[in-house]
Amino acid sequence: MSVNPRLSGFWSTDARMSYYERADAEESEGLVQGEDEEMGGMPDGRTPLDRTIDKIGMGSYQWTLLSLCGFGWLADNMWMQAIAIILPRVQQHFDIPDSKIGFLSSTMFAGMMLGAVGWGTCSDLIGRTAAFNATLFLTAVFGVLASLANTFPLLCAALFFLGSAVGGSMPTDGTLLLEHMPNGKQYLVTALSVFFSFGSVVAAISGLVLIPSRSCPPKPASCDVATQNMGWRYLLMALGLITLLMFLARIAFFRLHESPRYLVHAGRHQEAVESLQMISKFNGDELDLDVEDVRDHLTQSEIVAHRERLTSSPTSMEGQLVFDADDRERSSSPDETRPKLLPKTSRMALRSSQEDVLPDYSATGEHNVSLSGHAYQAPASPPAPSSDEPYLKDTSRRNSDASAYSARSFRPSHHTREGTSSTLGERGTKLCWKLPRWLRRPLMAWMDRISMVLAPEWMRTTVLVWIVWWTLSLAYTMFNIYLPKLLEGRGTAGDAAPRSLTDSLWDVVIYSLGGCPGAILGAYLVDSPLGRRWSLAGSTFCTALCCEFFVLAQSSLAVRISTLGISLCATAMWAVLYGWTPEIFGTKVRGTACGIASALSRIGGMIAPILGGMLLVIDNSFPVYASVVIFLIAGLSVLLLREKEGEREASGGGMMH
Template identity: 25%
Template sequence: MSVEAPVTLVSPEKGYANDDEIEKKMGSDSGEAGPEKIGQEQEVLGVLDLDPALNKKMHIVNNTLDEIGWTPYHWKLFFLNGFGYSVDALQLSLQGIIAGQAVFEFSPSYVRGLTIAVYVGMFVGALFWGFSADIIGRKTSFNVSLFICAIFTIVAGASPNWESLGFFIATSAFGAGGNLVLDTTVFLEYLPSNKQWLVTWLASWFGVGCTVAGLVAWGFMPNYSCSDPNVAPFTPCTKANNSGWRYLMYTMGTMIFLMSMARITVIRLRETPKFLLGQGKDAELVHNFQEIAEKYNRPCSITLEQLEACGTISSAHSRSKFSVGEFWIHIRNLFITKKIAFSTLLIWLSWAMIGLAYPLFNVFLPSYLASRGVEFGVTSTYETWRNYALVQVCGIFGPMLAGHMANWAPLGRRYTMIIGAVLTMAFFFAYSQVTSQAQNIAYSYVISFTLEIYYGTLYGYTVEVLPSAHRGTGNGIAVAFCRFMGAMSAVIATVANTETAGPIFICGALYGGMALCAFLSPFEPYGKRAS
C-alpha cells in the first residue's frame, strides 16, 4: 500500500506523540484548538497514568483514528449499530404492545409476566455480551446477537400458551440485550475524536425502533384483536380472532433477521482497534488501520515499531482468558482509583434509576394513554395506537439535539444530561395534572423528546469514561442494572396501577436523582479522547 512516510509518533524519552510534528506532517495549519487538531487532545483517563504502556499506545491509536478521520466505513457502522438500538427498543415495545391481547387470549395468573420475561432476558444478555465483548471480542458478539433475537421473536409469535410465550420473549431479549453494550462500544472505538459526540446520536435509533413497532401495531392491533372477554357482551378470545399480536411478532422478527444479515453482508467488521490494543495484537491493529486507509485513500502513519517501543500492556487481561481471574480483572479495574470508582458507581446508579423510570413511562404508556383517553372521552383503539406511534416519533429527535448540546463547550456531556433530566422531571410532574386529551398527548410528546436528551447522552457518556479494556464489562453491568430495575418496574406497576398518576410521580423524582448524579460525575469527556 502506498502511504506517506511514517512520522515519529513516539519519543523514547516521553513515549508520547510529538504533536507538532504530526500536525506539520499532515498539513494542519488552522491554529485552532479543539477536536480537529490531531494529537492535541488528552485522553479522558490518560492523566491517571494507570498503565504507562497502555496510555502511550492509546495516544498513538487515537492519533491514527484522527488522522484517518471520518469515512464511509463509519457511515456503515452508524447504520448497522443503529439497527441494534432499534431492536433493543423493539423488544421493550413489543411486549408492552402485545401483553394486553395475549392476556385476553391466555388468561394468565400474573399479567405482568411478559415484562418480567423481557427484562430478565435483557439482564442476562447485558452481562453475557458485556463480558464476552471484553474477553472474546466485539466482532463475534456483534455478528451473532441480532440473529438469536430474530429467530426467537418469530417463534414467539407462534406460542401456544403463556408460559412458552414468556420463554421465547426472554430468549429473544437475551439476544437483543447486548446491543446497548456492543453498539456504543464498537462505534466509539472506531471514531475520530471530533466525532465522538455521534455516539449520542445513536440513541435516535431507539426512537426509530419504537416508532416502527408503534406503526406496525397501529396497522395490526385495531383490525385483528379481540375485545376484552371480561366485558359484556362476552366473546371468547382465541387465536382465530386475536392474531394481531402474532402478526406483529412475525413482522418484527423478519425485520430483525434482515438486519442481522445486513451486519454480515453490508460490512466486513474488523475487530475494534482498542480491543486489539488491550489484547496485545499490535500487528493486526496496524494491518486493519492500513487496510481502511488504503480503501478510503486516507493517510495512515502508524507502524508496528511505534507500538512496540511503548512497552507491554500489563493491566488489561489475566494469564488465562477463560478464568475467574479474567472476570475479576475486568471488574476490579473499574474501581482501580477512587476517582474511577466514584465515576463507575454514579454511572451504575444512573442506569439503575433510568431502568425504573423509563419503562414506567414508555412500556406502560399504552395503558396510561388508553385510561386517560377514556377519561377524556376517547375510546378508539385506533386513536390509542396512533397516539402511541406519534409519541415514539418525538423520541427520535431528542438525541439529535443532545448530540449537538454535548459537543458545545459551555455544556459538554454532563450539563446536557442535567438539562435533559431536569426538563423531563418538570414535565413529568406537570403531566400528572393534565385536564384534557390535548394536554395528555402534548405532554406525552414533550416527555418523549426530553427524556431522550438525557438517555442519549448517558449512552455516549458511559462508554467515553470507561477504560477501553474493560468497557464491555462496565457498560454491560450498567445496562444489567437498568434491566433489573426494569423487571422491578413490573412489580411496582402491579401495585401502583399504571392507569393512575402514581408512576408518573415516581418517574419525575427519579429524573431529579439522575440530574444529581450527572452533576457529581468527576469526568467531562468534551474536548478529550476516549481511552
C-alpha cells in the same frame, strides 16, 4: 517472574491507554490533515495507533459502521416498545391479572441484564465482531419463536432469551463504533440514539398496522382469542423478520474488520495493521503501514518531549477520562522517591511511562495516587535507555531484569483493598479454580475487571453513576411499559368511555416520533457549554415535570403534548448518558464496564413492570407518580457528581470525579 494465573493471551499484552482525549473540532481536523509536517513531529500525547486512526479519518467505512451499529440500538428499543404495545393484548389473550402482567416485560429485562454483562465480557475476550453479528441473529430467532408461544410461561421464556441477545447490542455496538472513531469524532456515538428512537417508531407503526384489525373487540363483546386476537403474534413475527434483515445487512453488504485497538491489545499487531489497511482502502486511500504504526504506547523520548512542550507553552485543558481502569495496574511502593507532579494534560504520556516501567500486570496492585486533586505522579523508575525504545520492550529482558526490579520496588508493603475486594477476590479465585477451564477463564476475567471498577478510591463516582443508570431505567420503564394500557383506559375530556384501540396506538406513534428530535438534542447537549452534568440533570427533571403534566392532562391534545414532552426529554436524557458513559472507562474494561452499566439499567427495567403492576391495581396514576419521584432522585444523583470547569469548556463537559 511469577505470572498471575489469570494472565494468558489477551491479558499478557501491553497495557493500553485511552484514546478519548478530545480537542476542538478545528484542532482535530488540523491534526488529521498533516500534523507531522506542521508540528515537526512534535509529540502531542497521542500514540502512533491514535495517529494512524486519525490519519484514516472519518470516511465511508466509519459512516457505514455507524449505520450498522445503529441497527443494534434500533432493535433494542424496537423490542422494548413492542412489549409495551402487545402487553394489553397478551393480558387479554391469556387472562393475566394486572398484578402479574408485568412479568411479561420483567423476563425480557432479566434477559437483557444477562446479555449486557455476558456479551460485554465476550467482546473483551474473543473480539468485537463475533458479538456484533451474533446478537442480532439470536434476537431474530427468539423473536420468531416468541410469536409461536401458546402459553404465557412459554412466551415469557422466549422473551427472556430474546432479551439476552438484544441486551448485548448496545454495549457491544457502541464499543465497536468508538474504537473506530478518529480523535474529535467520538461524540458521534450519540448519533446512535437517533436509531434508538426510530426503533420505537418502527414498533409503533407496525403495531398500528397489524394490531387493531386483529384484536378482540372492546368489552363486553365476546372474543375467541385463538382466531380474533392474533395481532400481537403477527407483530412479533414481523419484528423478528425485520431484525433478521438487519443481521443480513451486516454480513452480506459489508465486510466488518476487527477493532484495531482490540487486536493491538490482544497482541495481534500484524492483524491490526492489516485491518487498518483494509479500512483505509475501503475509504479510498491506501496507507503503507507497519507494526510501529499501531504501537499504542509512548517511548521515553516521546514522553520527555511532550512534557517539555507542555511546560514550555500554554495548553488548553483537554478532555480526560473520569476513570481509566488501566491505572489500577500501575502502582509503586509508597517509599519510592517521586519526581514532580506532571500537568494533568500529560496524562496519556504519564500513563504510557508507567505502563512501560511496570513489567507485571496486577489488578489488585496498590494505587498510591490520592484522590484529592486528581493529580498524577510518575513512579520512580530504572534508568531510561538512550534510544527511543520503550522500557523493557525486549521480552527476554523483561522476564529477567524486570522481575527482580518489580519485586523489589513495586510490591506494596500493604494493600489498600484488603478490607474490601481483596479477600472476596481471593475467595472467588479459589472457587473459580474448581470450575471447568472453559468456564473458569471468562469468570475470572470478569471478576478481575469488576475489581478494577470497584476500587475504593473510585467507589463514590462508580456508585453514583450506577444509581443514575438504575433509577432512570426504573422510572422510564415504569411509565413506558404501561403507557399503551394507560392510554386505552383514559377517556377524552367529558367522556368516561375508553378511547378506541386505533386512537391509542396513534398516540403511541406520536409519542415515539417525539423521541427522534430528542436524540439530536442529546447529541448537541453532549458538547454544549451547559456541560454533561447539567444537561443530564436538566433533561431528567424536565422528564419528571412532563410526567406530572400527563397525570393532570384531561383533553386528548394535552395528553399528546405531555407524551411528546416526555419522549423528547427522556430521549435526550438517554443520549447524554449513553454518550458519556463509554468515555469513563479505558479500553481494557470498556466492554465489561458498559455492560455492567447496561445490566443495572436492565435490573431497573426488570423491577419496574412488577412494581408498576402492583401500583396499577391501586390506581392508574400511581405508576406515573412513582416515576416522577424516581426521576427526581436520579436528577439529584447526577448533581452529586462533580464536573471540572476547565474540562467542560474544552471537551463539552466531560465529568470529573
